[in-house]
Amino acid sequence: MTQVIDRRLNGKNKSAVNRQRFIRRFKSQIKRAVADAVSSRRIDDIDSGEKINIPAKDMSEPVFQHGPGGRREDVHPGNTDFVTGDRIKRPPEAGGGQGGKAGNSGEGEDDFAFQLSRGEFLELFFEDLALPDLVKTQLTTLTDFKSVRAGYTSDGVPSNINIVRSLRGALARRIALRGPHMKRMREASAELTALQPVTGFADDEEQESGPRIAALEEEIRHLKRRIEAVPFIDTFDLRYNNRIKQPMPSTQAVMFCLMDVSGSMDEIRKDTAKRFFILLYLFLKRNYERIEVVFIRHHTTAKEVDEDEFFLSRETGGTVVSSALELMHETIRERYPATEWNIYAAQASDGDNWDNDSPKCRDLLLNKIMPYLQYFAYVEITPDNHQSLWQEYQRVADICPNFALQQIETAQDIYPVFRELFRKRVT
Amino acid sequence: MTGKLISEGSEWTFELIERYEREIARVAAGYGLDTYPNQIEVITAEQMMDAYSSVGMPVNYHHWSFGKQFLRVEQRYKRGHMGLAYEIVINSNPCIAYLMEENTITMQALVIAHAAYGHNSFFKNNYLFQTWTNADAIVDYLLFARNYIAECEQRYGEEEVELLLDSCHALMNYGVDRYKRPSTLSAEQERRRQKEREDYRQSQVNDLWRTLPARKETASTQDEQRFPSEPQENLLYFIEKNAPLLKPWQREIVRIVRKVAQYFYPQRQTQVMNEGWATFWHYTILNTLYEEGLVDDGFMIEFLQSHTNVIAQPAYDSQYYSGINPYALGFAMMTDLRRICEQPTDEDRHWFPDIAGSDWIKTLDFAMRNFKDESFIAQYLSPRLIREFKLFSVLDDDSREQLEISAIHDEQGYRNIRQSLAEQYNLGSREPDIQIYNVNRRGDRSLTLRHTQHQRRPLAKSSEIVKHIARLWGFTVRLESVLENDKVELTQECCV
Numbered sequence: 001m002t003q004v005i006d007r008r009l010n011g012k013n014k015s016a017v018n019r020q021r022f023i024r025r026f027k028s029q030i031k032r033a034v035a036d037a038v039s040s041r042r043i044d045d046i047d048s049g050e051k052i053n054i055p056a057k058d059m060s061e062p063v064f065q066h067g068p069g070g071r072r073e074d075v076h077p078g079n080t081d082f083v084t085g086d087r088i089k090r091p092p093e094a095g096g097g098q099g100g101k102a103g104n105s106g107e108g109e110d111d112f113a114f115q116l117s118r119g120e121f122l123e124l125f126f127e128d129l130a131l132p133d134l135v136k137t138q139l140t141t142l143t144d145f146k147s148v149r150a151g152y153t154s155d156g157v158p159s160n161i162n163i164v165r166s167l168r169g170a171l172a173r174r175i176a177l178r179g180p181h182m183k184r185m186r187e188a189s190a191e192l193t194a195l196q197p198v199t200g201f202a203d204d205e206e207q208e209s210g211p212r213i214a215a216l217e218e219e220i221r222h223l224k225r226r227i228e229a230v231p232f233i234d235t236f237d238l239r240y241n242n243r244i245k246q247p248m249p250s251t252q253a254v255m256f257c258l259m260d261v262s263g264s265m266d267e268i269r270k271d272t273a274k275r276f277f278i279l280l281y282l283f284l285k286r287n288y289e290r291i292e293v294v295f296i297r298h299h300t301t302a303k304e305v306d307e308d309e310f311f312l313s314r315e316t317g318g319t320v321v322s323s324a325l326e327l328m329h330e331t332i333r334e335r336y337p338a339t340e341w342n343i344y345a346a347q348a349s350d351g352d353n354w355d356n357d358s359p360k361c362r363d364l365l366l367n368k369i370m371p372y373l374q375y376f377a378y379v380e381i382t383p384d385n386h387q388s389l390w391q392e393y394q395r396v397a398d399i400c401p402n403f404a405l406q407q408i409e410t411a412q413d414i415y416p417v418f419r420e421l422f423r424k425r426v427t
Numbered sequence: 428m429t430g431k432l433i434s435e436g437s438e439w440t441f442e443l444i445e446r447y448e449r450e451i452a453r454v455a456a457g458y459g460l461d462t463y464p465n466q467i468e469v470i471t472a473e474q475m476m477d478a479y480s481s482v483g484m485p486v487n488y489h490h491w492s493f494g495k496q497f498l499r500v501e502q503r504y505k506r507g508h509m510g511l512a513y514e515i516v517i518n519s520n521p522c523i524a525y526l527m528e529e530n531t532i533t534m535q536a537l538v539i540a541h542a543a544y545g546h547n548s549f550f551k552n553n554y555l556f557q558t559w560t561n562a563d564a565i566v567d568y569l570l571f572a573r574n575y576i577a578e579c580e581q582r583y584g585e586e587e588v589e590l591l592l593d594s595c596h597a598l599m600n601y602g603v604d605r606y607k608r609p610s611t612l613s614a615e616q617e618r619r620r621q622k623e624r625e626d627y628r629q630s631q632v633n634d635l636w637r638t639l640p641a642r643k644e645t646a647s648t649q650d651e652q653r654f655p656s657e658p659q660e661n662l663l664y665f666i667e668k669n670a671p672l673l674k675p676w677q678r679e680i681v682r683i684v685r686k687v688a689q690y691f692y693p694q695r696q697t698q699v700m701n702e703g704w705a706t707f708w709h710y711t712i713l714n715t716l717y718e719e720g721l722v723d724d725g726f727m728i729e730f731l732q733s734h735t736n737v738i739a740q741p742a743y744d745s746q747y748y749s750g751i752n753p754y755a756l757g758f759a760m761m762t763d764l765r766r767i768c769e770q771p772t773d774e775d776r777h778w779f780p781d782i783a784g785s786d787w788i789k790t791l792d793f794a795m796r797n798f799k800d801e802s803f804i805a806q807y808l809s810p811r812l813i814r815e816f817k818l819f820s821v822l823d824d825d826s827r828e829q830l831e832i833s834a835i836h837d838e839q840g841y842r843n844i845r846q847s848l849a850e851q852y853n854l855g856s857r858e859p860d861i862q863i864y865n866v867n868r869r870g871d872r873s874l875t876l877r878h879t880q881h882q883r884r885p886l887a888k889s890s891e892i893v894k895h896i897a898r899l900w901g902f903t904v905r906l907e908s909v910l911e912n913d914k915v916e917l918t919q920e921c922c923v
Contacts, residue, residue, distance in 0.1 A: 002448050002465040002543070003521070004441060007474065008528055014477040015497040021589070022494030061492055062597050062891035064859045070884030071824040075848040077751060078742020079819040079835055087829040114498040 023120065029054045030116070034124045039271055042307050043257075043281050044293055046125070049118045053111040122282075147243045156240030165239035173237055177230045185223040192216045252290040253342040253374075255280060256328050259310065260349035262299045262319045269381045270311055273348035276379050276414050280346045283418065288342060294331060298324035300354075304331065319352045321389060325364045338372040345373060351380040351387050351407075358388040362396055370400045377417045378405040431720045437531035437729075444469075444526070447536040448543070454715045455544040459788055460708065462547040463562060464521040467539065475515070475527050476500050482691070483515045485523060486569045488576040488683075490592050516542035518550040518694070520562040533729040536722075540712040545705025552796050553700070555693035565690060571617050572683045579676050591677055594895035595663065595684035600858055602663030602685040603692045625675035658862040658877065662896070663688070665863045671872060672901030681899070696799045696854055703757015704795050707765075710734060710758070740816065751848075756816075760803070763812050764791055774810060800852035808848065810841045820847045825883075859886050864907070873903035878918065883911050889919055897921040 023030060033052045082088075116124075152165055195209045195216070257277045259265070265273075284291050295310040296302055302323040305313075328345065336343060353361070370376065378393055380386070386407070397403045406417040433450060434443050448467065455462070470478070480497030481487035517523040524542040526535050550556050580588045595602075659665045663685040667678050694701070713730055716722050740755035741747040764782070767775045768790050771783035782790045794807060813836045820843065822833040834840030834847070850856060864877040876896070878886050889906060897904040906919040 002445075002452065002467060004444055004448065004467045005469070006441070007468045007470045010470075010474065014474070015480050015494060017489045018480065018491065018494030018497060020494070021489060021491040021585075022498060025491040025589070059495060061593070062889070062895070063600060064861055064878075064889060064892055065887040066857075066859055067885045067887035069825045070880070071822070071826075071882040072884060073820050073822050073833060073847045073850070075751070075818050075820045075844055075851060076743035076748075077740055077816040077818055078744065078748075079817040080742075080744075082819050082832045082835055084832055084835050084837070084840060086832040088832070090823070090828075090830050112495070112499065114502050 023116075026054055026059060027124075029059075031124055031127070034116075034121060037121075038125060038278065039274065043274070043278055044285075044291070046278050046281065048121070050116045050121045051113060052116050053113045055111055059112060125278075148246050150242050150244045152239045153242040154239065156242070160240040160243075162239045162241050166233065166237050169239060170233040170237035173234065174230055174232070178227050181223045181226050185220055185227070188216050188220050188223070192220070252292075252340070253284050253288040253344060254292045254294060254336045255284055256331075256343070256345040257293060257295045257310065258324045258328065258345065258347040258349075259295075259297050260299070260319055260321070260352065261297045261313065261315050262350075262352060263315070264350050264352060265381075269348075269350060272381050272408065272411055272414070273379070274311060275411050276348055276377075276408075276417070277346055279414060279418060280344060280377060284344060292336075294328075296324050296327055296331075298327075302327040318354055319349075320357050321349065321353045322357050322360045322364055325361055325369060329364065329368045332369075332372055343373050345369075345376045347376070347378045349378075349380060349389070350382045351384070351389055353387065353389040355388050358392040361389065362392040365393075365396050365403075366399065370396070370403065374402065376400075376403045378403075379414065379417055380405070380407045381409070382407065383409050432723055433716075433721050434532050434726075435723065437533065439530070439532035439535050441469075443532055444535055444539070447532070448539055450716060450721055451536065451540050451544060451712055454712045455540075455548075455708070457715075458708075458711070459792065460544055460548040461552060462522065462544060463519075463551050465543040465547065466521040466523045467526060467543060468523060469526050469528055471528055472504070475525065476504065478515050478525060483517060484569055485517065485566060486573055488569075488573040488592075489580075490596075491589065492596065514538040514542045516546045517565075518546075518556060518560060518562055518690075519565050522547040522550060522562070523566075531729065533726050534733065536716075536726075537709055537713065537730055537733065541705045541709035544712065545708040546701060548708075549697075549701050549704045549795060552792075553693070553697060553799075554797055555697060555799055559693050560690050568617060568686065572687070575621070575683065576680060579680065583676065588680070590898065591680055592684065594898045595681055597892050597895040598662050598666075598899075599684060599688045601861060602661060602688040604661055604664070604689065605855075621679060625679065653865045654868055655863060655866070658864050660860075660862045661685075662861070662863060662876075666896075666899050669866070670900050673899065693799075696801070696852075699753040699757040699760070699800045699852065700795065700798060700803050701757070702754045703759075703761045706734075706738060706754055706758040707761035707791075710762075742817070759812055759815070760807055761791060763809055764794060764807060767809065772811075778809060779807075801849050801854075804852060805845060805849035808845045810836075813841055813844055818844050818848065820844050856881055859884075861906075871903055872901075873905060874900045875905045875907060877907050877909055877915070879909045880911055886918060890921070893919040893921045897923050 030052055033054070034050065037050045038046070152162060192213060195213050255277075259270075259273055281291070281293065293307070295305050295307055297305055297310055297313075298319070298321065299315050300318050300320045300323065304327065324347075332338070332343060365376070380390060390405070390407070393403075393405050397405055404417045406413060408414055408417075433446050444467070448465070476497060478485070479500050480493045482493075487493065514527075515525045522543065524538065524547070526538055530538070550560075550562060556562075576588060576592075655665070663681055666673070667681040667685065670678075670681075673681070713722070713727070717727050738752070738755045738758045740752050765787040767779055767783055768785050768787035771779075776783045794803065798806060817836055819835040819840075820833050822831045824831075834843035836844065860879045860881060862877055862879070863874070865875045867873045867875070874896070876893075886906075886908065893904055893906050901923060903920065903922045905917060905921075907915050908918045909915050
């Protein structure tokens with residue numbers, strides 16, 4: 001007795017649990033890979049999955065095995081020219097060739113590679129940043145919808161009725177339904193006219209055709225009723241504008257990344273700064289259709305650069321923050337009018353600034369920049385005490401609610417800078 | 428002729444599968460194949476990957492290693508490095524065989540013949556499977572196991588359970604009784620007995636470690652008596668029964684892993700025979716259908732193409748060579764057996780006087796029932812096949828400078844090759860021989876394992892596994908090697 005069963009509709013993700021366990025188990029390795037990916041990826045490329053490599057030996061499952069050595073005899077197929085008693089040189093250890101058992105002494109260590117999904121990747125990326133769960137889901141899911149027109153449907157709410165379409169349909173229906181009756185009526189009326197006595201003709205003929213005329217008149221009356229019975233508009237004719245929801249953020253934004261590249265910004269600080277920029281980028285990505293990122297680095301002078309140069313190059317010298325703000329202001333004026341762009345800025349620095357420059361920065365921000373900006377986030381990556389720049393910025397923050405600043409030492413401190421930003425969006 | 432064809436074209440439908448199944452069942456019964464009832468399940472490629480990664484079982488407990496397996500398969504499949512196997516078949520009653528929806532009707536018919544009749548009859552009738560596995564209960568038992576382990580995870584934490592499973596998996600190959608028949612599995616009984624067992628086992632263990640001060644004077648005599656008195660080869664069993672610190676639920680999990688290992692034990696010993704038998708039968712059955720005019724030339728060409736791929740045996744110097752292909756060897760041996768019965772040569776009469784010229788169906792049936800790979804090869808590998816495969820054997824002795832060709836496919840070499848090849852499939856010599864030797868009951872409670880060297884072959888790096896054993900045992904574990912000259916040396920030690 002045989003049974004054939006269709007199991008295709010049964011869930012396919014039976015292994016999902018095991019996959020999760022695997023990721024949990026190798027979290028430290030995977031996180032290292034994620035960290036590498038974060039530092040090597042471009043900011044605007046952060047939002048996708050990642051191929052992860054783990055050295056195979058880190059995750060082997062040990063079993064008792066024979067090691068190389070001793071005396072063994074193996075049988076192989078496909079002999080061509082060996083004869084009994086032939087002696088051959090022992091192939092080198094890693095030579096493969098000798099059956100499947102060659103590889104237990106450290107070779108055959110292909111990396112174990114697999115693809116991390118976008119969600120899993122971001123999850124791990126967020127982990128260090130101490131984001132609240134709500135924000136995490138907000139960033140990982142793409143739930144913003146835009147409603148777009150997509151033709152017409154035959155049902156919907158009254159406010160969506162498309163009058164032109166509906167009436168056009170009604171007209172067509174009326175023509176179609178009345179057509180046969182109209183035709184018949186025209187014929188009948190023609191016949192009737194033909195039969196009706198032309199004045200002065202003989203009466204007997206009239207008597208002959210009398211019943212016929214009555215019948216025709218009756219038919220015409222009937223047809224008229226039928227024609228009138230076809231409704232001007234019917235529920236069948238109604239057409240509604242169809243709108244579907246497309247997951248889509250709405251407008252465009254530009255994000256300015258400002259960073260101090262003077263000698264005191266070392267690799268670790270730059271990495272923290274990068275995470276800070278990425279977080280803002282992810283936030284913007286969720287909310288805006290189009291994002292441009294402008295990188296401005298500065299020491300005593302500021303320069304707009306591409307991402308590679310932004311993170312990689314290093315210079316020495318003093319620090320004049322206002323140069324960067326100046327350049328940002330100009331760039332906004334030239335390329336990103338506030339009427340068309342949502343402007344965000346993120347600045348990372350170790351807090352050094354030439355003392356006399358700090359008040360200038362404050363003025364620049366208050367008068368020329370903040371009025372155009374949605375949000376300005378500033379992080380000072382230093383364990384030391386604040387300097388003049390911080391104090392001036394604090395005054396800006398007191399005046400502008402959309403200015404956030406934070407002193408951070410590790411990646412976990414980044415999130416509070418954006419707290420305001422995310423809170424506003426959540427509610 | 429076309430009127431009789433079961434199908435044309437490559438699309439499959441459920442009716443077609445059922446028709447093929449009926450015809451194949453009829454032909455198989457004609458050849459006397461005795462099978463469990465079949466349960467044929469159509470699944471998608473994703474589901475096939477799921478099945479792959481839980482060692483082919485329809486239910487299994489959760490463990491990261493299955494996730495690793497899944498990721499590996501998925502990655503390779505997506506990159507196109509491998510096609511999925513056409514079939515997975517489960518030794519259960521009814522016998523569950525999976526068909527993948529992507530396959531053509533030809534492939535579905537091939538799989539039905541191969542899995543649902545070939546493997547199925549092997550599972551039902553081979554002595555190893557009859558002795559060691561209980562097809563009626565395995566699915567239920569796995570369900571019990573999964574629920575039990577899930578419950579433990581909830582109670583004691585996933586981490587804890589995972590570590591325990593890791594350790595058990597490391598010893599899985601040493602969790603089987605090789606000579607003693609295991610009691611049959613039944614999920615119902617398991618559940619009922621699990622509780623009793625828990626209490627009983629705990630009391631036993633406590634008893635074992637009861638050391639009374641009054642006994643001190645007999646200490647010296649006790650010292651000489653080892654525990655266990657005979658070395659034990661079933662490490663997991665010994666640990667389950669005797670590890671002093673394991674909690675009852677931990678013992679139960681050790682038992683579950685042991686039972687699963689026991690279930691797979693026959694499969695590891697009958698790869699060549701099992702695949703050979705199934706391949707032989709799909710070949711024979713489909714050819715019979717062709718002779719009867721039920722399938723057309725197109726069907727046969729597609730079938731033969733995949734059949735030839737399956738039984739390809741690259742030569743030792745080919746870049747594709749990775750050992751002897753069990754499908755190739757098994758199929759060749761089964762086919763050769765039939766030939767020896769039907770058209771014996773003088774050589775066959777000399778080598779196989781009992782079977783040359785006998786009824787092939789009976790002979791094959793006998794061979795399928797009563798052998799495992801090792802003995803099957805030792806019994807039935809014919810000189811003709813050795814010549815066809817051009818087998819040769821290489822002696823690798825690390826005390827000598829060079830390798831030596833110890834035998835080739837000639838008159839002097841047949842027996843030698845047959846014996847070495849059979850030995851190659853002997854699980855006993857393929858895996859290092861490791862047994863529980865002693866427990867120091869009065870001192871530090873340390874456990875000593877002994878590895879008995881065979882042919883001077885050393886153990887590969889084993890510190891990780893010894894750590895796993897120590898985790899289970901709870902006290903120091905030592906691993907000693909008994910060398911060829913009976914000298915014993917300490918290989919590994921893991922203190923807790």
